Amino acid sequence: MGTNIIPNGILLGRARVPGQTLPRVVTVRDGKLVDITAKGFATVRDIAESGKAAEHVRTAPGTELADIDAVLANSVAGKGGDDVPVLLSPIDLQAIKASGVTFVVSLLERVIEEQARGDKSRADALRSEILELIGTDLSQLVPGSEPAMKVKAALIGKGVWSQYLEVGIGPDAEIFTKSQPMSSVGYGAEVGLHPISSWNNPEPEVAVLVTSKGEIVGATLGNDVNLRDVEGRSALLLGKAKDNNASASLGPFIRLFDGEFTLETVKQAEIALHVEGTDGFVLEGASNMCQISRTPESLVAATIGEHHQYPDGLVLYLGTMFAPVKDRDGAGKGFTHKIGDTVSISTPSLGTLTNTVNLSTQCPPWTYGTSHLLRDLARADLL
Template sequence: MAYDLKAILPADFAEGRFLGRALAPEGPVVIAIRGGVIYDLTSSAASVAGAVARREFDGGDAIGPVADGLPEGWQLLSPIDLQCIKASGVTFAVSAIERVIEERARGDAGKAAEIRAGLEGKIGSGIRSVVPGSPDAQQLKDALIEQGMWSQYLEVAIGPDAEIFSKSPVLSSVGHGAQIGVRSDSSWNNPEPEVVLVSDAHGEVVGATLGNDVNLRDFEGRSALLLSKAKDNTASCAIGPFIRLFDDGFTIDDVRKADVELTIDGPEGYRLEGRNLMAEISRDPLDLVAQSLSEHHYPDGFVLFCGTLFAPTQDRDEPGAGFTHKLGDVVTIKSERIGTLSNTVTTSRDAPAWTMGIGEFIRNLAGRGLVEKV
């Protein structure tokens, strides 16, 4: 597959530093972009996790300018490899409301519109105005309990503890241009456009990329205990296109004010547009990272989906039925300082099989004499 890298990198890519992965004929390679030039770092850093741990972002063998693209036969991969893939949920007020709707509708999209209208007027502004874990948040919780409106989703929206979960196994995420999967037995699902932070083993964030935390609203709506089935399926985790590394020109403050745009172009001519405004997040991104690290150990580092403001309610087929994916939907997630991630929807059943797990990855590197460079 040919890639126009300039089309998926931010406009100021020549001033930024980027880290990513590609599949070459011999196996996965680690690539960097600096000064508008692509470099192969694999001879010194055979994994992105290792490059992040050792801060090996410089050097490498020059491949050529970004304008020339990747070498023939190379294909972009997800820009992470051995890192654990974590995600945070219900980090925006709208997301909290939608999760309560899912819970009360028991995963039935047809009932959601009526419940949504009743809830938004009563609790929407209240959630937006409080800091999670604060005394004001506790007051709001007490008031909602009295009204019989409390929910486990509101607990993680305004309580002291964020919802943090494991999104996908190591090495299972897909990159730009790949197919993304929803379960074939899901009737209500949607993309979740998010900023993904990349951290080393000590919780120090080194950069950011984009992600699609594909979600099955019918499964999670029936029971929060079905979260793993709603979130972790073949090809249900897309990350890319590259990690933009933090430097003097791109910092965590750029993440805090990032505008993440989403478009869905359906095969029948349907189009949906949405935005995820990081300025409206209820918890600071670095607080989410700290809660993810907590008392865990991630020796190869971790990445964290920060959650989304986007919750599609626009009807697609029937009035009141809301939005759900169709096969062939093209989902494009874009942020001005990070880049563009685009994927086409299929079912998890029909998506290309995930075959390069940790064992195969290490065997491939061993055959190339690169294990010591991981």
Template sequence: MNKTATALPEDWREGHFALRIEGADGPQAIALAGGQAFDMTPAFGTVSAWLAAEDPIGAIAARGEPVVIDMPALLAGGGPARLLAPFDLQALKACGVTYVRSMIERVIEERCRGDATQAEGVRAEFRAIIGEDLTALRPGSPEAMRLKENLLARGWWSQYLEVGIGPDAEVFTKGQPLSAVGSGAHIGIHPASAWNNPEPEVVLAISPRGTILGATLGNDVNLRDVEGRSALLLGRAKDNNAACALGPAIRLFDAGFTLEDIRNAEIALEITGPEGFHLAETGPVGSISRDPTELVDQLVNPHHQYPDGAALFLGTPFSPSKDRDAAGMGFTHHVGDVVRIASPRLGALVNIVDRTDACPPWRFGIGALMRNLAQRGLPRA
């Protein structure tokens, strides 16, 4: 298997997908339906405008223009076109601390103040207090509030526990519209960070009306030592050049693929290092503490709207902690790591780790997109 090749699900010819490619004249919004490709750009201009339509799937046959795409070459990254992140003007939002495992790791980061050498001791101490299994604990419930009081009494309260078991979810901005990279691209780690990791996640496609339209895969790259120093450094830890990867395509909900498939999905993470390091882990999406619909309700509501739609990271079922450079030091990235995030119904998102200042700089923003669409005589959202 080519470790750097992107993959669509094995049943992609039976589903409906939204993807973006870099064409000769600029980005194209492409639909896949029944194994055929359709260019949605002449009708809508952007993926965000297409997915804002009343019936995005119905619009494929009604308004899409059939095109021929060499899918094997596109997925292998060797053709004239390349995959882009499947979202364009949508807000890039993310939920944090939605899984018990990731909540524990966030508390550890905070208690360590970003010092990885202390992680194993803090992890053992915390588990001795809370036990091994919090998966049945519903955030905001009376049981969760009693645990909160117990932790407060022991001096163990944390802002991560507040959003992990409290009534309000953590929802933050991962990056700006158009800043995400697609499958096959390099992802960035800031060279000042010595403790960092990928965060494999399911990412929902949300319409301006708050409807969940489908899902894709995402890598919410995180600088653990930076966020561990202070939660107020979340933006510095999360929003960096090429530090948000999405793809390979948004699988739209239809008769054969629904939100229940997301609830029952598993995410697999594989990291292959240039020095021979190998890590493989899996995690169930269904172990999430809050149902995806609850997270969407906390994102889109009468108090907050997203007129161009949104991409919503659901949070990671796990953060890799396998020792890499020394015993007790846990995991951190090396330049050259190949990161593969996969799920059977969503495909595989594959990226190569590099320094943020060595990844291609982000220069194609909203203004550039609007100018490009105007030059091509296409709808501007």
């Protein structure tokens, strides 16, 4: 059953079913994709907010749709037929948020982007210079702590202080809106790069499912597609760098916490990345969640609380430590995506999320939004 793609556990997702416009809420049982859409539980949001998400998904009556292997094969961009369901992003009405600069490697690469002003040819020299200047193992610092503030003061004195160092070791986490509700893409879909970018990369991450009460109830994999040159030119271009058509992927399913799979499991996960290009280029790397500098709980608390409410809940990307620097087109040129790259993000507890890279202008346009979902739910008498 979807070897290394679909994990064991209580899985929650969405699928497009032939002949229906309404996305179906689904789970996996005994190698089959099962439709569990029901009145009162017709959206992933409804199930997450029920207070009994794992129990509901485990016991809900359902209708078998197809073998999960057939669904996975049919979900790959460009290969889908009309007779088998296709997996969608496993969330619907939730806000899509992300946290940045939560790993020291990512922190240093963001500083390099900023100093390079979006010019990837300067990255190698800047990397050596900045590491020499910092001269401290930032991974041992607790953000906002007294030792962290001393490092901050020392770096200001050396003239290398950065907005990325501020959110990396300062008291406040970077939390931003990655994309809009209903706009994320799922397993097998194309992920989009804005055409203006010539220096970009995948960001393999864990994303947690959070209720309107701030409770973390599950997790999935995500690709927080990043345009290094655009954000490097100015942090004020973060929206342009991060929120584009098909720039947020999630999946293949949300795995709900059930006693066996918990937030502690997530904290110990090692996230593997594999990129393979049509040019034969292969890039591999890993991001271990145990090296995150801010806990998932603290990142969620920085996102939702008395200062900001999310009545439909949210999904929060937790950040990545993986910033690829492997040369692709010659010495010193570093890594950037090419159209047709296949990106796979995996960990045993959450499975594998695979997407193919394209320009955001060439990916299927986002046309099914919240209003369409509500109308379809009303027509099906599921509201």
